[in-house]
Amino acid sequence: MPVKDYIRERFFPHIWCSGCGHGIILNNMLRAVEELDMDKSDIVMVSGIGCSARISGYVDFHTLHTLHGRALAFATGVKMSQPKLKLMVPMGDGDALAIGGNHFIHAARRNIDMTAIVMNNRIYGMTGGQFSPLSGYGTLATTAPYSNIDHNFDVVALAQAAGASFVARTTTFHARQITDLIKQAIEHRGFSVIEILSQCPTYFSRKNNMGGQIEMMEWYKNNTTRIGSKAKQENPQLIERGIFVQRDMPEYCDEYDKVIEAAQK
């Protein structure tokens, strides 16, 4: 398998549950790196804590497994100190948007060049199924046994409002789109956010009577649509997939170079 050049094979099979969507994200993230023909030593993958964060252990890049929610803060230090490196920052939904919510919006605001991937399974998996800021109103979780009264963030709208210059969304059913979007995000100069809906058959779908991995991926197929499609106009409930934002904006490291120039005048 070509992607095997990019993994630490000795740690496989990985720790994720059978049918976990995170493996599909890993699979197609590696394909994006391969198709871009990137040098493994040019990539730093920074992750936080949780099921999602384990992804960094499996890839043969420079890998930094950090603290819950802090991946983007560590990544900011790596990127700013060595701008030639390519930063990939996969995060879970609780990781990126609850404990790491502040770092998320500020990294977006700075428009620092890195690729943030929100592996959204709508639950805290590693600790056993508590609701996350993306679970949504009316869902069930071990900490919402009577139904969740917390409303969810819209990751795309949040990232856009915070200033991210590339914002996209897809699902694990749409594997080719994962590869395509990650490729475009890596090539984009600035802060890129990709939300990938990813099934947690062990906790989220089981607790919410949505079946297992297959039913969840069928759900992704049937409840999502291309941005601006006819289907969306007919059924506004559908979740849109694709690139929502792609704009040229001054990148943070480039801007700091100007500060250095001004200071040395």
Next chain:
Amino acid sequence: MPDLVKFIQGNQVVVEAALYAGLDFYAGYPITPSTEITEHMATRLPQIGGKFLQMEDEISSICAIIGASLTGHKVLTATSGPGYSLMQEGLGYAIMAEIPCVIVNVQRGGPSTGLPTGPSQGDVSQARHGTHGDHAIIVMTASNHQDIFEITVEAFNLAETYRTPVILLFDEVVGHMREKIILPEKGKLPLVERLRTSVKKGVDYHPYLPREDGRLPMSDFGSEHRYNVTGLAHDMWGFPTSNPGVVHGLMHHLVDKINNRVYTIEKHKEYYLEDARTILISYGASARSALHVVESRRRRGERLGLLELQTLWPFPFGMIREKCENARYVVVVEMNMGQILEPVKMSLPPDKVFLINRVDGVFITPTDIRNMLRIIHGKGV
């Protein structure tokens, strides 16, 4: 460049010393009374082509410097009590992952928001025990600008030598005070540079395998060795493990590399100790008042001495025992409820150890010390 005489704030001395030591990356968040460090860094770093980041909080500031240290840079962040509390999580990470970095805490009154502009030395215990889990830590301090400069340079040297965070615990008085300093000529103070691995490309590199001398050569992120860094217990490749034997070795390595080297790491200053009947033990701004008392009393023939601590942790129990053996009175002078008093009492017969302190946000003065000494010496109020 020859020595340069300046009249500047202690906080600015920290900046100049860090640059002298080779710092080229800083991330921080404004907080009184350390803000001037962040401000001067913003001005000075781009002048030398270094990087300055104002982050969204202290949590992200310490995370950012850890990331930058991994690409091979000398890094620092500065804060005060409340920000230092927020940094405990990242501090533990830097200890576990063995990342060289320097963290400055210019202390103010606490707990909580406390006294933002009031002097205090209330974070001494937190600096020792702050982050969760067993760990050892190097904490240093200084009482005047010349010493701040040298101790700051030393902090970078120790961080690189032992692959560890080093805490600089200054206080509001020395941080904000202006006094004369001679900025030493380049090359005058020794500098320890990053020890990089000599392992060639394609050969198995072990980022967490200590050499015979205990040092662990590093490899910069972005260079040929791709390895893993984690806050989890890890093996010599940096990959997570819960193997009891490996975890045991890791824990002992992390603690022993510092605690077994107290005599190498430890720094202090001695004033009139030889025949002293009463020894004041102090550090930071408090030591300024203590020194004033000692010198004025010596002129009157009183056998008073000062032992000024510059390394607070690992605590120099043996040195204290040795220096204070013949003293009748040992008096700890500090601006807290006795945070250095405790380990001093563990070093000496407790009945000869006394405390002179202030915790009201007012600088402890020579008069305060003189008055309390009269009581300790049984001369009445």
Next chain:
Amino acid sequence: MAKLKLKEHIINQEWCKGCGICVHFCPKKVLALDDNDKVMVVLPDDCICCKMCELRCPDLAIEVITD
């Protein structure tokens, strides 16, 4: 694009966790789970080499080799 011709499916039984995603979403029902819940090829001649089984496998356990 020229039509791809199947050479073989390489299945890594050690890595396969038997989630059945590849089996369920195969448009030609080429794959099935065996008695040990590991994926196996049952109708290789029907494979159209769309490779969706390979791309959707969470365990990197299946590869479609074409000529």
